[in-house]
Amino acid sequence: MIKATNLELNFSGKQIFKDLSFFIKKGENVCIxxxxxxGKSTILKMLMAYVIPNEGSIKVNQLLVNPENIKTIRNKIIWIPQNINLPVNNGLELMELLNLTNQRNRVEELLHELGLESSFLNQDFAQISGGQKQRVIIAICLSIEKDIILMDEPTSSLDEDAINKLISCVSKLKNKTIVSASHHLGWMESTDKIIEL
Amino acid sequence: MNSTADISYWELASGLLLFIIPISLFYIYKIWIIKDVLIGLVRMLIQLSMVALYLEWIFELNNAWLNSLWVLVMIFVGVFTTIRRVSLNWRMFVLPLLVASITSVLIVDLFFLGWVLKLDYFFDARYFIPITGMVLGNALNHNIVGLSTYFKGLSEKSELYIFLLSNTGNKKLALNPFITDAIKQALNPMIAFMSVIGLISLPGMMTGQILGGSPPSTAIKYQIMIMIAIFVGCTINLFLSILFSNRFIFDAYSNLKANILKKK
Structure with a gap:
């Protein structure tokens, strides 16, 4: 499903990693x-070719990550970053920005699983906590119908109760390959495999 | 109507005495922009004197090729000034900005000179040069603000671009917030200006025409048309500058190239 071979990355003359290889099966939940x-987050960005390795190759669904295949590959990936500044005031506006207005029911379902009422979609991001905003963003992104989910530090703004709800919500996603970057112990334990850097 | 009262060179020179007031204020309050102001003033005097001499000659000849060449020079100067002020990479942006400027000038001039004024001689220097100049002069300011907002936004908010491109799978949707921001920042001052025009400001063209002996009704009709031409010209120029530039600023992975802005 995702195969990285001998990846090497140097940045500003400094070697971030070398000879990094890993394999992630379809439907697996893996934590880096x-x-x-x-370079945890950097590896996630490499899977989408936003960062290009100095050496090595990556294949996603048998497709080599290269300019010819990148559109097809990105169309299979959901990207959930940490603490992003968005040019919108609330969840509904974010859904409009992502062209997801027809996913309202699914988003509300996911919000409930993450412990939030549907009304949080209307609430101004400036008026809710960082953790609540992060969960609204996660719910909206998870409603996108794609096979691979990449999550950068998904627990960073969440308390333990919210983290447990997120773990439970993610475990219910069927046939999705999940790759996250995290050093949260509980989150790591909930995944199928850990790639240690 | 009487013709405009001329200003003698002595009177013009004495007008410069007014500069003593702001220069004194800068000196008293230790606002050290005196050198910049004086350089700007001297440049303005030299440039306008040269243009006056040149325009008199160009108006006399009134040759289509020469007039078009003059407009092309104005376009080049505008494009190079924009690139320098926004600190853009010359090689990457000269072509898209030139094409955007030429296209916007063509559209506005064809409409204004050809359709509205129905000039027998389209390249008549009396109309072709000042009207194109007004559109280009305004477009310069708006392009500097708009392009600066757009490219700095893309450079500084790359996380947002990645988020939108990945989750929508659509580059147009991913770029939309950046384009919206650039257009708003660039055009907001003009929208504000249009909404108070005539109330708290009498624009230069109208004032000039009235001083030149035209009836106010004619001056106002020209002013309305020129405001429309400026707004439309600036909007087309900025939109096209962004859209044409987009063809050069991304690599094969649709990632923003690292060298679009020059290092300061």
Whole structure:
């Protein structure tokens, strides 16, 4: 499903990693873990070709990550970043921005699983907590119908109760391949496999 | 109507005495922009004197090729000024900005000179040069603000671009917030200006025409048309500058190239 072979990345003359290889099966839930600065988030961005490795190759669904295939590959991937500044005031506006207005029911369902009422979709991001905003964004992104979900530090703004709800919600997603970057112990334990950097 | 009262060179020179007031204020309050102001003033005097001499000659000849060449020079100067002020990479942006400027000038001039004024001689220097100049002069300001907002937005908010491109799978949707921001920042001052025109400001063209002996009704009709031409010209120029530039600023992965802005 996702196959990385001998990846090497150098940034500003410094080697971030070398000879990194891993394989992620379809439907697997995998966590990339390691100390800050080791390139966890960078690997997620490499899977979508927003960062290009100096050496090595990546295949997603048998397709080599290259300019010819990148559109097809990105069309299979959901990207959930941490703490992003959005040019919208609330969840409904975000759905409009992502062209997801027809997914309202699914988003509300996911919001409930994450412990929030549907009304949070209307609430101004400036008036709710960072954790609540993050859950609204996660619910909206998870409603996108794609096979692979990449999550960067999904637990970063959440309390333990919200993290447990997110773990439970993610475990219910069927036939989705999930790759996350995190060093949260509970989150790591909930995944099928850990890639340690 | 009487013709415009001329200003003698002595009177013009004495007008410069007014500059003593702002220069004194800058000096008293230690606002050290005096050198910049004086350089700007001297440049304005030299440039306008040269243009006056040149325009007198160009108006006399009134040759279509020469007039078009003059307009092309104005377009080039506008494009190079924009690139320098926004700190863009010359090689990447000269072509898209030139094509955008030429296209917007063509559309506005064809409409204004050909359709509205129905000039027998389309390239008549009396109309072709000042009207194109007004559109280009305004487009310069708006392009600097708009393109600066757009490219700095894309450079500084790359996370947002990645988020939108990945989750929508559509580059047009991913770029939309950046384009919206650029257009709003660039055009907001003009929208505000249009909404108070005649109330708290009497624009230069209208004032000039009235001073030149035209009846106010004619001056106002010209002013309305020129405001429309400026707004439409600036909007087309900025939109096309962004859309044409988009063909050059992304790599094969649709990632923003690292060298679009020059390092300061």
């Amino acid at each position: 873990s390691g100390p800050s600065g080791k």
